[in-house]
Amino acid sequence: MTETELVQALCDSAEVPEGGVLAVERPGLPTLLVCNVDGTFHVVDDLCSHGASSLAEGRLIGCEIECALHKGRFDVTTGRATRRPSKKPITSYDCVVRDGHVFLVNSSEGETA
Numbered sequence: 076m077t078e079t080e081l082v083q084a085l086c087d088s089a090e091v092p093e094g095g096v097l098a099v100e101r102p103g104l105p106t107l108l109v110c111n112v113d114g115t116f117h118v119v120d121d122l123c124s125h126g127a128s129s130l131a132e133g134r135l136i137g138c139e140i141e142c143a144l145h146k147g148r149f150d151v152t153t154g155r156a157t158r159r160p161s162k163k164p165i166t167s168y169d170c171v172v173r174d175g176h177v178f179l180v181n182s183s184e185g186e187t188a
C-alpha cells in the first residue's frame with residue numbers, strides 16, 4: 076500500500092511546459108528545480124554540486140539538466156551526475172501532480188509524477 080503525504084505545493088503544472096524548468100523558493104527548503112520531462116514532473120535541487128550556479132539558468136536536454144556555467148549535467152529523474160565536471164549528485168525529491176499543482180511528497184513507495 077502506498078502512503079503519500081503531500082508536503083508542499085511548489086507550482087502550477089502549467090507554469091512548467093514540456094522541456095522546461097522552474098526554480099521554486101519555499102520557506103524552509105533549498106531552492107528547488109521543477110522539471111517537466113515529456114509531461115512527467117521531477118524535482119531536484121536547483122544548485123549545481125560543482126559550484127554556486129543555479130541549474131535553472133541551464134537547459135533541459137531529455138532528462139538531463141545542463142549547468143550553464145561549466146556544462147556539467149545531472150539526470151533529473153535521479154539526481155545523478157552524468158557529465159563532468161559534475162561528479163557529485165544533486166538531491167532528487169518525490170513529487171506528484173494533483174489538481175494541476177506540483178506537490179513535493181513523502182512517499183513510501185514512490186507514487187511520483
Ligand code: FES
Binds near residue numbers: 125144
Ligand atoms: S558550476 Fe555547474 S558544472 Fe560547474
